[in-house]
Amino acid sequence: MKDTLASQLLKLTVLIKTTTSSQVNSYGTGFLVRKDGFIFLVTNKHVIEGSEKTYIKFFGQTDFVLISGQFVPSDDYDISIYFLNKVPDTVKCISEEFIPSEKDIEELDAIEDIIFIGYPTGLYDQYNHSPIVRKGITATPLSLDYENKSLFLIDASIFPGSSGSPVFRICSNNITITSRGMQKIVTHFLLLGIIAEGYIQGQKKEICLSPNIPAPPVIHRQMIDLGEVIKTKEIITLIENYINFHTTVETR
Template structure:
């Protein structure tokens, strides 16, 4: 398979997270790679949810290897991180379910072992901006990529792509937070999945770009029905053990907007001395 389209490249944007929690249970989740320009330099980060890295005893990031600039389908490299929970930079607001880690030190560690990593990044400039938000309709097609219920093509190391639609207007702040809902099947393991809008020809003309996708955000929670007329959002767990028996998922996923991710990267870069 030639990697000759935006969506094919996105197959190599996500990273599978395999974890062992402090209680001994195993879990999996999704992370993805974002590149961001800051102070005339480009920086690359792995992004996931805070709840996927909290209380983790051991964790590893699964990449596809590269040779001569091409992916080696099925050639796995798992980058294990010591003290996994503390390796991540968490959003300073504990109520915002985001964590990031710079990619380049991890890539150097892989190179030191004679391994080249194959990946593609999401350019932060693809994130929805204020002008584009004003042009979006209340119902837009979305898709997201990850490892629902731990399912993936483990022979070829391919994630799972899923479709849905917006369920609340992205231009508004759902419940007063920088979030929105999607109508899509979100399952354990989908946590940390990047979400994209597949926008229309009309929108493409207003944005003056040939790109077919816009970066909308990251899956953080799924809504459950615990009892009649009582719905609650719960962070998408890394495994099925965290789901309360008798609860029913209703195919509504909660998404943190992409701008919050960019803001967190800028906070990190400012805190560690990467000034404008």
Template sequence: MHILDQLMKSVVRIEAKMGNGQISTGSGFAYRFAVREDGSHVPAIVTNKHVIDGAIEISFPVSTADRQGNLTGKFENIQYSIDGSNVLLHPDDSVDLCAILSAPIYNHFKGRNLQPAIYSFDKNISTIESEFSELLPMEEVTMIGYPNGIWDSANNGSIARRGIIATIPGDDYLGKKQFVVDMACFPGSSGSPVFLANFGSYVDRNGNLAVGSRVKLLGVLYAGPQHRANGEIVVVPIPTSSRPIAETSIPNNLGYVIKSLELEPLEAMADKLLTSEFSESANAGH
């Protein structure tokens, strides 16, 4: 499978059902945390906290494949309740990231000779601190998700968009581990992964033409500046639904992206969770 196909198949369309019955949509992507040498890991869907804030239930349309990995051409809608036991929240309240533990998705297909056709990434694709310093402003980036909840409902397909890095990547914009992209960011785009995806060749910081490809997870979209009718500029989370509001806000076609570095605290939390499960299993054996 081509890496671009993998990128498109790594994202999921999240529908969140609120306590009042309202349905909102967001985006997320599959990620393997705490990968061990024996292959054990913690499967999860990474998204923004505000995508599932107040939700009592979430659902994902999940494409299926047989045990050999051949796509069936079908998908199923997987639903399960949200509570404190199946979500890892980034420990910093100001970082709008969480990981929805997705083992129930895989368990759903056990015994049916099926598996979910979701491509999961891990920390090997995440950009590290030194790599951000090597990137240039105005680098072309790709965001994949479900703007305005739009999707290919016949094939469970996602939507890709292109833009550029609008700030200096090595800087922490406004003192936080984030950067800005010049890209239209609509309701439903919350939680979309932002990738560096160059193929064939690219120019590095020193002006050298590098032959080959670069594919890196740069971060996760979560917010964007908007200006109001009175001229005030505010930064707001990318909404999860389009709904009438009393005050007119006009997007500036800019998005704030949490750097992939902020996945590390979730990695540590998942590692503790996996270690605890191994310990409990061992004790049960005795």
């Protein structure tokens, strides 16, 4: 596989497997972020909550690894982070260049192309131990807070297992001049957020207080290709709080 920025995105994700006391396995997605020399596994709180054991598999690794210790959850959003002492040489971490600034967000259009990477329904390339890439568009503008929260929606096929997937905006409009005077289009990516959940047909919340109102019809669980994404700034806030706390403790 050619070593490009796009190929490196595949190496950012981590397959998460959790087991319960009744030996039921569940799968979700996480991804790696490096900040100030710390490396974190980022995922959703609901991916690891209620699990008895948590295993992770990195890109290119044949085996799951049992991890111990506690995930640190966000108080306000469905995000948890886990500090990692080290990671295999086969993986990559999201660094500062992927993190959008407020100015970056303001300059985005109301509709943007996006990709997200993960393990829908636990599916992945088991021979090469590589995740699945999918694409879509933003369904609500990044510059707005959906329902007055640090969220936005994407129009994309979201399935169980996609929880925790990183969402990227594809930027391919930067042009540089090579030493031969030729134009070259440079592609880069911005981490827009983390997938939290998908929308299901017929699952809109309703309040039926009167017994005279007939029960709503039963509707099969059909995904409607809308996903809810927590914005990157909430991930960075949680990571910075962790770093600040542990840096302060160590300097006492």
